[in-house]
Amino acid sequence: MSTFTSRHGRISRTAIAAAIVVAAGSAGAAPSAELAKAAGARALAQVQAFPGRTLHGAGQSWAVRNVVVDADGREHVRLDRRFRGLRVIGGDVVVHASRSGAFEDASLTLRRTLALDIQPRRSAGDALRTALATHSGALRGKPELVVHARGDSPVLAWDVLLDGEGEDGTPSERHVIVDAATAQVLESWDDVQTAPAAGSGKALFLGTVPLTTETSGSSYVLKDTTRGGQSTVDMNNRGFGTGKALSDADNVWGNGTTSDRATVAVDAQYGIAMTWDYFKNVHGRNGIADNGVGAQSRVHYKRNYANAFWSDSCFCMTFGDGNSSIYPLVSLDVAAHEMSHGVTSRTAALVYSGESGGLNEATSDIFGTMVEFYAANANDTPDYLMGEKLFKNGTGVIRSMIQPSSDGASADCWYSGLSSLDVHYSSGVANHFFFLLAAGTTAGQPSRTCSAGNTRVANGSGTLAGIGNAKAEKIWYRALTVYMTSSTNYAAARSATLKAAADLYGAGSAEVNAVSAAWTAVNVN
Structure with a gap:
């Protein structure tokens, strides 16, 4: 089980993975790995061959994030950009090609070709002091020198990552982007993305629902191997640790009320099952990351915690038990909302700001x-x-x-x-x-x-x-x-x-x- 440690919706600081994720277009079958690899190679060449559309320039390098091939053979390859070795926030591009592999167009939000000095005038220490003066938390790792290209003009900046906790107890993984010339905050966002405040199982909200579970010795656990091993664990009202697997002797879970701790786990497990089925059957997507791997749900998080959140760190959804006015936050739409944050992070990766x-x-x-x-x-x-x-x-x-x-x-x-x-x-x-x-x-x-x-x-x-x-x-x-x-x-x-x-x-x-x-x-x- 993973702990709550990595960053949501961003590329590794040390390397950009070159693995290609293949997604079928509407009504199409997933293409072969060879076809996807070829599409990625074409896009890497085209992004440089058509600088007028991609804003490729000197000092830039590229890595494939994922590939979508439509049923008619059209290719859409998402690429991450670096400038002189630095990650470019807002520099990603989707290269579109015809079924014959010919370049058609590119989608991007960068406004101009990158041309800037990468020697910072203000130090990482200056950036950290600015970040801590404006946001609470503890530094994770070291500030990372990046190119911030979400505004009209790309600038050199420091990405300072602070671990903390919100007023309601939600963990925080906040990026504070500090100008490397002026030490002023350009923007910030949190990688923990929340739902705003507010077998068979007997669910709290959904009545009796079917569950796919797994045998473990003489009992059953809430793990669904038919959907990538999706599971639900009990955090025992703690805000730390990996949680405890829930087990049941007769594979009939919960009693429809909060008096049984398994009840909200039923809602959570059913919610992630329905979300998995929706994305697979409606959109042809095989799990959140489109790689067949299931996510984990964590229930009974902290006490009087009236929120829920998704984090890529643990590839999991976490649900609080609510408070005097709000029930546990395991309703179907909230569970699906949280899983969908994971889909966004692995596709467009829309910055949370x-x-x-x-x-x-x-x-x-x-x-x-x-x-x-x-x-x-x-x-x-x-x-x-x-x-x-x-x-x-x-x-x-x-x-x-x-x-x-x-x-x-x-x-x-x-x-x-x-x-x-x-x-x-x-x-x-x-x-x-x-x-x-x-x-x-x-x-x-x-x-x-x-x-x-x-x-x-x-x-x-x-x-x-x-x-x-x-x-x-x-x-x-x-x-x-x-x-x-x-x-x-x-x-x-x-x-x-x-x-x-x-x-x-x-x-x-x-x-x-x-x-x-x-x-x-x-x-x-």
Whole structure:
């Protein structure tokens, strides 16, 4: 079992893995390893052969992160960039090639060719002092010299990684990016990505559900070898350690209430099973990392901990037991939300800050919601609300995709100050977009379009017809895995989803027009 030690959604400091992850395109079979290797080699050559599109330049080197080959043979190769040996934050590129291997285009968020001095004017010690003056925590390792390319002009910077803990007890793995010339903080983000505050088994929320378990001597353990060895362990209300495997003599788990510690483990184990099945059966993805390896769920984390989080460090989801107003955070949509953070980290790796951070959170809300629809559990009627089962008063929700601003903090519409919001609230724009794309301005729902102007709350009167979940979810998944990059903002997300819709349903199709209309309806033009 892994402990909570590594970084979420980033490449190793010492080397970029050259392994190629192969993903099937829609309705296609996974290509051979030889084909994937060849596609990667072509992309490595093309990224240098077409510098006008990829912004390749002197001193740059590349490594393949993953490869997607569509059913029709088109290739999409994601590459990570280094400049004179330094990791480039925001420099990743997806190279797109035709079925014959000819270069077609590239997706990237870098704005200009890299040309900068890599001798820092301020030391690693200066960067650490700045980071500790602005954020709490303990230094992990040494500050790393990087190129920060998420702004208008790439700059030399220090990436200072601080281990700490939030006010509610959530572990923190915070990157503080400090300018190597001025020692000013450029931005920061946390690699621990949370759900906001708020056999067979008898689940807390889902009634009696089927479980796939494993025998261990004369008893059973919550480990599912049919889904990559996914398992659930009991943290015994501690915030440290690896947890304890749960066992059961008769393979009937829980009693439907919190009086039995196995009950919330049932919800968690079933939740990761449904999420695995959703990504595999709907999108052709074989587990979070698309490598057939299952994740772990950790339940009963700390005491009075009303949150849940995903971390790549332990490749796991962790669930608190809630508090006086919130039930244990093991509802199906929350479990799927957390797993989906892992999918994002292994595809677009959307940085958890600014508009890219909002898109990261929205991606987890979107797929968390789609898993709920996929499971179609009679005890948890599918809807476009996140965490509605968690509140003991029976009326609360974590977020609404129908009307994000109903929580008093999330944005319905894009506006110029959106990037200053917490990522859980800036996610509202993409959530609203997805609802309008899938369901439209449905009768009886409070969802409204946005009028022109710098407003965060929808107040327009336009109408849209939705294209349904099945098409909307495929468009978002393809955009995430093929076109979005680590610093994609809302304008680029519009472009990514339009390209994805055209790939899936044809240029000029009703689906492409619907994507365009839904983005316009939330002020993303």
